[in-house]
Amino acid sequence: MINVNYPSVSTALAIGGVELPNRIVFPAWQVNYANTDGTVSDKLTDFYTAIADGGCRLIFTGAATVSLDTVAFDRVMRIDYDECVPGLTKLFSAISSRGSVPGSQIVHYGRQKIGYNIGIRDTA
Numbered sequence: 001m002i003n004v005n006y007p008s009v010s011t012a013l014a015i016g017g018v019e020l021p022n023r024i025v026f027p028a029w030q031v032n033y034a035n036t037d038g039t040v041s042d043k044l045t046d047f048y049t050a051i052a053d054g055g056c057r058l059i060f061t062g063a064a065t066v067s068l069d070t071v072a073f074d075r076v077m078r079i080d081y082d083e084c085v086p087g088l089t090k091l092f093s094a095i096s097s098r099g100s101v102p103g104s105q106i107v108h109y110g111r112q113k114i115g116y117n118i119g120i121r122d123t124a
Helices: 042-053 082-097
Strands: 013-015 018-020 058-065 101-107
Touching: 042 058, 042 082, 082 101
Parallel strands: 058 101
Antiparallel strands: 013 018
């Protein structure tokens, strides 16, 4: 459906080798819906698949921490250990199966981390 006020929003866009059917983008947004161990939860998957079902075709997941010593929230998504892979695969596959392109914002929270609460020394 073409929006008469904003026709370019509904037109396809190629970025590199990736073709997007429209130009609607969901930016990285930290929702803290991951499991407490940082793995992808059903709630997190449901959140992003609902956005894809709504027609958004480029979806960036919220911050995904790259190491345990930089976790800043208790339900932040993590990508720093092997147990994260199955949930991430399921999440990205679910987004892709709806015709959307997934992406992820990676983050290192530096001194804003909560490591001091769990006995991890500052690294930043």
